[in-house]
Amino acid sequence: MNSILIVAYGNPLRSDDGVAWRVAEALEGKFPPQHVEILALHQLAPELADTASLFHSVFFVDAAPPGQTTDSTAGQLQIKEIRTQDIDPNQMTRFSHALTPRGVLALTQALYHSFPQAFSITITGQHFDHGESLSPSIVAALPDLIARIEQRIQESLSSGTRI
Amino acid sequence: MKQGNTIVIDPVTRIEGHSKITLHLNHDGRVEEARFHVTQFRGFEKLAEGRPFYEMPSLMARICGICPVSHLIASAKACDSLLAVKIPPTADKLRRIFGLAQVTQSHALSLFHLSSPDLLLGMDADPAKSNIFGVAEKNPALALDGIRLRQFGQKIIEQLGGKRIHPAWIVPGGVSEPLTEANRDAILWAIPDALAIAERTLEWFKSTMEGFREEISTFGNFPTMFMGIVKKDNGLTFYDGKLRIVDASGHVVADDLDPTQYYDYIGEKVEPWSYLKSSYYKPKGFPDGIYRVGPLARLNVADRCGTPRADQELAEFHELQRTAVLSSFHYHHARLIEILYCIERLEQLLNDPEILSKHVRAVARPNALEGVGAAEAPRGTLFHHYKIDEQGLIRWVNLIIATGQNNLAMNRSVLQVAKHFVQGKRLTPGMLNRVEAVIRCYDPCLSCSTHASGQMDLQIQLVSASGEILDEVVRR
Numbered sequence: 001m002n003s004i005l006i007v008a009y010g011n012p013l014r015s016d017d018g019v020a021w022r023v024a025e026a027l028e029g030k031f032p033p034q035h036v037e038i039l040a041l042h043q044l045a046p047e048l049a050d051t052a053s054l055f056h057s058v059f060f061v062d063a064a065p066p067g068q069t070t071d072s073t074a075g076q077l078q079i080k081e082i083r084t085q086d087i088d089p090n091q092m093t094r095f096s097h098a099l100t101p102r103g104v105l106a107l108t109q110a111l112y113h114s115f116p117q118a119f120s121i122t123i124t125g126q127h128f129d130h131g132e133s134l135s136p137s138i139v140a141a142l143p144d145l146i147a148r149i150e151q152r153i154q155e156s157l158s159s160g161t162r163i
Numbered sequence: 164m165k166q167g168n169t170i171v172i173d174p175v176t177r178i179e180g181h182s183k184i185t186l187h188l189n190h191d192g193r194v195e196e197a198r199f200h201v202t203q204f205r206g207f208e209k210l211a212e213g214r215p216f217y218e219m220p221s222l223m224a225r226i227c228g229i230c231p232v233s234h235l236i237a238s239a240k241a242c243d244s245l246l247a248v249k250i251p252p253t254a255d256k257l258r259r260i261f262g263l264a265q266v267t268q269s270h271a272l273s274l275f276h277l278s279s280p281d282l283l284l285g286m287d288a289d290p291a292k293s294n295i296f297g298v299a300e301k302n303p304a305l306a307l308d309g310i311r312l313r314q315f316g317q318k319i320i321e322q323l324g325g326k327r328i329h330p331a332w333i334v335p336g337g338v339s340e341p342l343t344e345a346n347r348d349a350i351l352w353a354i355p356d357a358l359a360i361a362e363r364t365l366e367w368f369k370s371t372m373e374g375f376r377e378e379i380s381t382f383g384n385f386p387t388m389f390m391g392i393v394k395k396d397n398g399l400t401f402y403d404g405k406l407r408i409v410d411a412s413g414h415v416v417a418d419d420l421d422p423t424q425y426y427d428y429i430g431e432k433v434e435p436w437s438y439l440k441s442s443y444y445k446p447k448g449f450p451d452g453i454y455r456v457g458p459l460a461r462l463n464v465a466d467r468c469g470t471p472r473a474d475q476e477l478a479e480f481h482e483l484q485r486t487a488v489l490s491s492f493h494y495h496h497a498r499l500i501e502i503l504y505c506i507e508r509l510e511q512l513l514n515d516p517e518i519l520s521k522h523v524r525a526v527a528r529p530n531a532l533e534g535v536g537a538a539e540a541p542r543g544t545l546f547h548h549y550k551i552d553e554q555g556l557i558r559w560v561n562l563i564i565a566t567g568q569n570n571l572a573m574n575r576s577v578l579q580v581a582k583h584f585v586q587g588k589r590l591t592p593g594m595l596n597r598v599e600a601v602i603r604c605y606d607p608c609l610s611c612s613t614h615a616s617g618q619m620d621l622q623i624q625l626v627s628a629s630g631e632i633l634d635e636v637v638r639r
Binding site for chain 1: 303314
């Protein structure tokens with residue numbers, strides 16, 4: 001079984017919504033490819049459940065508007081573990097065209113009988129309008145964000161038992 | 164809103180994009196009028212002005228995160244016209260393979276992930292369960308089949324285009340890279356499994372149809388014309404051919420129409436309540452020129468598929484009705500037959516002796532100032548029309564998208580369903596789901612690549628003539 005899957009998702013044509021793609025680009029080549037796989041996606045679709053089932057750990061990296069994070073300051077990072085008990089298929093959104101990380105994990109559990117160690121890494125964005133540029137506050141925070149995410153993944157790689 | 168009551172469903176769930184449905188009630192509480200509103204605006208036609216023409220395929224692919232390949236193909240064909248080149252035969256075949264893979268994965272998304280909850284759990288199922296998780300719980304094998312079929316199509320796109328979403332492999336004049344032997348063999352290796360999934364899903368779908376008699380008779384079951392591109396022998400195709408239009412009785416209204424002259428026979432009307440234009444067949448005027456496109460239309464206009472298993476299924480499909488097959492519920496059935504066709508046709512093309520040829524691109528400078536590209540996208544006929552200046556910069560763009568061509572039919576379908584199922588001043592989940600489900604039959608693609616921000620709520624309000632909210636439902 002592989003070690004770590006990093007799923008960076010968002011829309012790079014919607015300004016800060018694409019910050020996860022920048023993180024993915026920056027992390028490319030920083031870890032041994034046999035241990036860490038990185039995907040950059042626009043949205044989380046059901047087939048990701050299959051991929052997730054092949055890994056010990058999955059990190060979902062995404063951006064969220066200020067109102068949807070605990071710290072509304074642009075450029076803040078929030079890392080949360082997603083546990084089996086957090087998943088309730090009856091509380092899932094009526095799927096339109098994108099799943100949440102919990103939705104992906106619920107499918108992984110239901111269809112592949114597997115539940116990887118999972119974390120959501122959410123970056124508070126500022127602007128989500130059309131555009132390929134990140135807002136200045138996110139650009140300024142990006143090096144530190146990348147370093148912290150890299151460190152967190154490095155910790156998982158070094159931590160042993162599950163990897 | 165001024166007279167009677169209004170029910171608003173906003174947004175509609177399990178479709179590609181954001182929209183809402185308004186049901187207007189009369190004083191007796193009966194549905195009098197229905198409107199399907201598209202509430203988002205992209206404006207890609209304006210965004211393209213001033214860009215070099217050769218950027219258009221990759222730029223236009225950004226219109227949609229679900230079916231970028233269809234836009235790539237139509238756009239590249241418009242650019243081929245600007246170059247005035249005939250692309251190499253292998254490039255033609257490779258583009259077809261790309262398109263067939265796209266149709267397979269897009270149809271799989273529509274059927275397995277968006278509509279199978281309705282088909283498997285029923286229209287009156289608990290809304291909390293009526294989603295892919297409910298399908299995974301009740302019939303995990305079906306959910307797994309959906310995932311595997313999607314992966315099959317996406318893998319081909321990735322193997323040819325380098326990435327699954329927004330691949331830039333199709334270029335003006337052909338494709339940028341030939342197919343490798345290893346990739347061809349990998350795709351061929353996966354075909355038997357994909358074919359088996361298509362076969363058993365089709366059998367499963369047909370076995371469920373008896374339970375949906377009422378929906379079949381009321382889900383967009385009315386006379387319209389149908390339009391699609393067919394081959395010279397009137398066979399099914401997604402890439403190239405002539406346009407054919409049949410009426411509700413199945414008689415040919417127009418044949419051998421040149422898709423590049425679409426503006427002679429397709430008109431578009433703007434309604435003040437939606438950003439989605441309504442297309443109509445010009446000779447019949449608006450709104451009598453209503454027609455449908457997409458899987459149901461393609462199978463109504465085609466005489467044959469041209470592959471053995473799909474031809475058997477098409478013959479059975481045509482037996483559903485002595486006229487054209489009218490109910491939009493049968494879009495699902497048509498979609499599954501098309502998946503079968505796509506997989507069979509992929510195998511034929513991949514076994515073509517020319518398919519590994521290295522000659523895959525014609526190079527030229529612009530030789531015309533105007534070009535049109537047309538192809539069959541998963542949801543229906545797609546037109547890209549460009550005008551450039553002497554420097555090759557885009558001066559004018561017109562796009563006619565399948566969902567717009569189905570707009571009149573979708574509105575009429577919502578009205579038919581609402582008149583039949585929505586009664587009284589209280590809304591039940593079953594009523595609402597059927598109103599949404601008829602829209603899902605068309606698999607409309609509205610927002611395309613926009614990334615939904617926040618949760619997709621479903622809000623329904625029942626408002627009296629005086630503005631009082633009589634009933635309100637919010638589903639998350």
